[in-house]
Amino acid sequence: MELEWQLDFETGNEYVDLQHRYFVDLINRVGINFRETNDAAYKEKLISELRKYADFHFTSEENIATSCNLSGVGSHHQRHSELLEEFNHHAEDLKKGLTTVDEFLDFLTDWFVGHTIYEDQKLFKAI
Numbered sequence: 090m091e092l093e094w095q096l097d098f099e100t101g102n103e104y105v106d107l108q109h110r111y112f113v114d115l116i117n118r119v120g121i122n123f124r125e126t127n128d129a130a131y132k133e134k135l136i137s138e139l140r141k142y143a144d145f146h147f148t149s150e151e152n153i154a155t156s157c158n159l160s161g162v163g164s165h166h167q168r169h170s171e172l173l174e175e176f177n178h179h180a181e182d183l184k185k186g187l188t189t190v191d192e193f194l195d196f197l198t199d200w201f202v203g204h205t206i207y208e209d210q211k212l213f214k215a216i
């Protein structure tokens with residue numbers, strides 16, 4: 090099932106929202122491509138693309154928050170580190186065949202939506 094952009098996802102910061110929109114699109118695209126291939130190396134690169142974008146986004150989001158003089162960037166950074174660890178854990182399970190791609194995508198959707206709606210909004214809307 091495709092993840093669709095919702096107004097609820099908006100933080101009000103145009104750069105953060107732009108990156109979140111790209112992330113939603115990337116999750117959907119990787120989901121489609123992953124299902125369509127049996128090439129293990131390609132599958133790994135798709136997961137790597139997601140991980141790298143998440144890592145980039147987290148750093149960029151922290152820099153944007155710092156440039157806006159928002160408080161709580163330190164604890165938000167801590168959350169981002171935990172989220173990356175969670176991602177790596179699930180990606181590892183997927184690679185080992187302990188979870189299905191559908192389960193991985195469900196995790197990814199909850200992971201993205203949960204953080205964006207509750208934690209990113211809290212950071213950016215506290216202005």
Ligand SMILES: [Fe+2]
Binds near residue numbers: 109146150205209
């Ligand atoms: Fe974010």
Ligand SMILES: [Fe+2]
Binds near residue numbers: 169
């Ligand atoms: Fe965040």
